[in-house]
Amino acid sequence: MIERVKAFSQKHNLFTKNATILVGVSGGPDSMALLHYLSTIQAEWSLHMIAIAIDHQLRGEESKSDVHYVEETCKKWGVEFVGKQVDVDSFKKKSKLGTQAAARKLRYEYFAEQMETYNADLLALAHHGDDQVETMLMNFVRSSNPKALSGIPVKRPFAKGKIIRPFLCVTKLELEAYCKENGITPRIDPSNAKDVYTRNFVRKHILPLLKEKNSSIHITTQRLSESLQEDEQYLNQEAKKMFSHVAEIDQTKCEVLIDIPTYQSYPYALQRRTFHLILNYLYEEFPKNLSYVHEDQFFGLLENTSGNQKIDFPLHLKLEKSYRNLLFRFLEKQPLQSDFHMTLDVPGEIKLPNGATLSAIYTDNPSNHSIGTYICNADQVTLPLHIRTRKEGDRMRWKGLNGSKKIKDIFIDAKIPLEQRETWPLVEDNDGDILWLIGVKKGIPTKQMENNTYIQLHYDKGNA
Template sequence: MRQTVISFIQKHKLIAKHKTVLVGVSGGPDSMALLHFLRSIQTEWSLKIIAIAVDHQLRGDESKADIEYVKNMCKKWNIEFYGTSVDVPSYKIDRQVGTELAARELRYAVFEDQMKTHNADYLALGHHGDDQIETMLMGLTRYANSRALTGIPLKRIFSTGKIVRPFLCVSRDEIERYCLDEHISPRRDPTNDETNFTRNYFRKYMVPLLKEQNRNIHTTVQHLSESLQDDEQFLMKEANNLFKQVILFDKKNNRASLKIREFVTHSRALQRRVYHLILNYLYDELPNYLSYMHEEQFFSLLKSNKANAQVDFPHKLIVEKSYQQVNFYFSDHAQKPHSFNEIIAIPGELDLPDGSKLLAIHTKDPGVQTEKNYLCGVDQVSLPLHIRTRQAGDRMRWKGLNGSKKIKDIFIDAKIPVNERDKWPIVTDNNGEILWLVGLKKGKPTRQKKSTSYIQLFYDKGNL
């Protein structure tokens, strides 16, 4: 086994010589075998080894005895030792999380602290090939995405260095034989035999069935895991690049949006990963009941023939389709429309609630007209002019139109998103006649008189 692990470490560049390695040690066969193995190469590889043991306060005197056992073995093997205890029972109540997650979070907090204290290069953990099989089987039964099948990573960035798992190339049986051969008498956690824990159920009933078909299933599964992780790493790199290109993310208001036509030109594999990146950005912590059904709802929304539709996600997240755009926002953070009604001073400049500006001047030279300015004769309108948001029953008329048209219908024809309509600026005269639906339509004043003096309005907003 020793040579198998050394070859595995060298192949994947898990540990380099002349480095500091922390080892997470519980006292069980896996971690004790790992500690002993690293000690066996310590001198040749010039490694500084420090054992870290954490009592989770879940098994009373037994878990205290585990820590004491590790401490004594480290003294016998001349290995530096650090032991501590964490209050998992209290933590799980405070955070409203399960025992396993609470223990993991507190344990890794200790690991991170010790990595920083020793400026360590590696944290070595004793996960082995059978753990990999169990993890991938659990992923298959719990989740509906390929990332859940990638299993336990060989290495990953952590604190001041990396987490590494040198034993993923060997089975539980090989580790047990190693302990016998090296006269290691590890501690045994009786909860490992209780099948009410999901992992233990797979360990006791599922893994043995697979091993009947393939004695080296741990090697096969580890190779599959590495291949899937390579594929996933590439796809996530591409997805992150796509995310930067097509997703508009508003950190201040915790909102995101995408243009459907641009988004759907990319492969479904990348679309799916970008969707999950959006959720990771928006949620502080992904809800447990966020499932593949929500993913299906998102993709159905993209293909929907409805101009406006929405789906409710967990924790008040709204996924809203508005014509060719999809918006993600939390309902309790939804931006309320900026309702306003202001008189326009001529000449003068007016700041509007959304940060846009309106400039008004008198002029005798109409100049070049664009969608961002409006011109009318002084004698054609009733002063003062107003700028406001829409009101029920608003209609306007313009040159070439027979009669008038509802502002609502103009918005629909122009495919203006629903959430934009209630804050859209409208210019009227003092009689309420709509002169300008800013950026969309220029009205025709009722009074058609020739003028030599004009009012010129300029509207300044980047997206109009």
């Protein structure tokens, strides 16, 4: 067993010379074997080792005695010791977590604190090969997320350093045998025999059946875990690149806008991961009721050929599809918008509610015919000009059009997002003649008169 653990540790570069290493120790056979094993290689690697034992106060004096046992053993073996009591019962009521989840959260929070206190490089935990099989089976039952299916990592970043698990290559039976060979009498947690916890059920009833078919299932599973984690790491890197290319982020509003055709040009595997990256970016805390159903809804929205569609996600996140764009936004974080009506003198300038500026001048030599500029003969319009949002029944006409067309239909043809139409500015003269649907369509005045003086309007988006 020792040679396998050494080879496994070397393969994954788990140890470094002169490292400060914390060891999570419960008093059970797995963690006591780990503490003993690390003490045997301490001199070889010049390790500064600190054992950490936590009393979750779930078994009264019994769990308190476990911590005392670890402390006494550390004194015998010359290992520095730190102990801590945490109130799991109170925390789980406050956080609305189950017993195991609450205990784990408090445990890892304390580990992180001690990593800071000791400026530690490593936190060694005693998860073994059977734990890996159990975890992957449990995740297979609970989740469709490939990351969850990849199981327990051998090494991962944590606090100021890394978590390492040197025993993922061996079984629980081997660790119990190791304890016996080295005169270690570990503490036994009676709760491990109860079927009320899913892990215990898998351990007692499912794992033995698998081992009947393959006694080395822990090795097979560990190789699968490492392969899945390597694949997942690569795909996540590619998904982050995709995210940076396809997602337009508005940090002030906590919004993400994607261009659908560009998004769909990437492989589906990256589309799925990028979808989750977007959600991770938007949600401060991931909703418990977010599931694969929402992923299906998202991809259904991408494929929907209708111009405008909306779906609701948990915690007031709304997905709004408008032609080739899809917007993720939180409803309560959206500023309230309303229609407006302003007048513009010539010459003159006004600031629009969206932050843009519209200016007007007289000129004998109009020089700019860009999308942000409108030019007409001064005698063709009646002043003042009115800048407003659309009204029911608004129509306009332009050169080459037989008759006039509804503003509503122009918006549809131009694929203007539905939520932008109610605040989109247009220009009309004092006779009610719509001259310009800004940035979309330039009309022609009803009056057909000409002189050498022109009115030139310029729309500057600024921060709009």
